[in-house]
Amino acid sequence: MLLQVENGSYSYTKENPVLQGINFSLQEGEILAVMGPNGIGKTTLLKCLMGILKWQSGHSLIDGQDSGMERKKIGYVPQAHRFSFSYSVRDMVVFGRAKYMSLLVSPGKEDYKIADAALEEVGIVHLRDKSVSRLSGGQLQLVLIARALAGQPCLLILDEPESHLDFSNQFTILQIIKRLAKEKGIACVMNTHYPDHAIRFADHILLLKGERYLVGRPRDVLSKENVREYFKMESSMERVFIDGREIDLFVLLDKI
Numbered sequence: 653m654l655l656q657v658e659n660g661s662y663s664y665t666k667e668n669p670v671l672q673g674i675n676f677s678l679q680e681g682e683i684l685a686v687m688g689p690n691g692i693g694k695t696t697l698l699k700c701l702m703g704i705l706k707w708q709s710g711h712s713l714i715d716g717q718d719s720g721m722e723r724k725k726i727g728y729v730p731q732a733h734r735f736s737f738s739y740s741v742r743d744m745v746v747f748g749r750a751k752y753m754s755l756l757v758s759p760g761k762e763d764y765k766i767a768d769a770a771l772e773e774v775g776i777v778h779l780r781d782k783s784v785s786r787l788s789g790g791q792l793q794l795v796l797i798a799r800a801l802a803g804q805p806c807l808l809i810l811d812e813p814e815s816h817l818d819f820s821n822q823f824t825i826l827q828i829i830k831r832l833a834k835e836k837g838i839a840c841v842m843n844t845h846y847p848d849h850a851i852r853f854a855d856h857i858l859l860l861k862g863e864r865y866l867v868g869r870p871r872d873v874l875s876k877e878n879v880r881e882y883f884k885m886e887s888s889m890e891r892v893f894i895d896g897r898e899i900d901l902f903v904l905l906d907k908i
């Protein structure tokens with residue numbers, strides 16, 4: 653078991669508990685999509701997993717060790733907001749090595765080698781010398797994934813990795829995440845607002861709702877009944893065959 657969360661709870665104020673008694677686990681190479689209405693606690697969960705916020709009860713373990721002690725094993729991919737500074741893509745990616753470097757020490761040959769391999773892994777070697785302030789949103793998202801990869805994580809945490817991207821770039825990013833998970837065995841936890849992305853790319857969904865939550869296979873978690881209860885929407889999921897492929901199609905029908 654790579655990631656294990658046991659009885660995790662967190663609240664910013666006593667009156668409003670955000671996460672209560674969360675339990676789930678993730679194996680190497682598995683993708684967990686975290687879903688739920690706005691303001692329900694998805695980002696808070698990611699922050700607890702990364703140790704930016706401390707669980708108030710319970711804990712999370714990576715490879716059986718407290719995740720606070722294993723922070724180097726976690727790579728974080730924030731949402732892609734434009735940078736105004738003019739680092740090159742390569743320098744930005746080598747920042748992913750910072751956790752292995754002592755203060756005031758510059759990255760060495762080996763760090764650049766690992767950064768270059770990360771650029772290659774996500775297919776952006778051609779952007780290597782470009783300034784990060786001159787990238788499109790999709791390119792920047794790939795740079796942020798490469799930066800996280802340069803840290804050689806076994807757990808990637810991604811905050812809405814496909815937000816602000818056109819549907820083609822959304823697909824590209826999610827395919828890359830899936831490939832990294834399956835080929836390199838990296839476990840991924842990503843927040844998403846898109847049910848069809850979770851169904852297509854995730855192995856499990858964690859659906860949050862106030863004091864409750866559900867965790868399980870996408871098809872089970874996003875059942876008609878659950879979507880009605882958690883999002884107040886009518887929906888339907890159909891299994892279809894297109895070009896010889898079996899695909900679960902999720903459709904939102906109406907607000908209740």
Ligand SMILES: Nc1ncnc2c1ncn2[C@@H]1O[C@H](COP(=O)(O)OP(=O)(O)OP(=O)(O)O)[C@@H](O)[C@H]1O
Nearest residue numbers: 664665670688689690691692693694695696697843
């Ligand atoms: N620093 C903070 N202090 C107090 N309350 C906070 C703080 N950060 C978040 N909250 C509250 O905690 C709850 C969960 O916030 P969180 O950002 O985790 O939600 P979310 O599910 O990620 O939302 P969204 O889908 O809109 O991004 C919200 O009610 C929010 O107002």
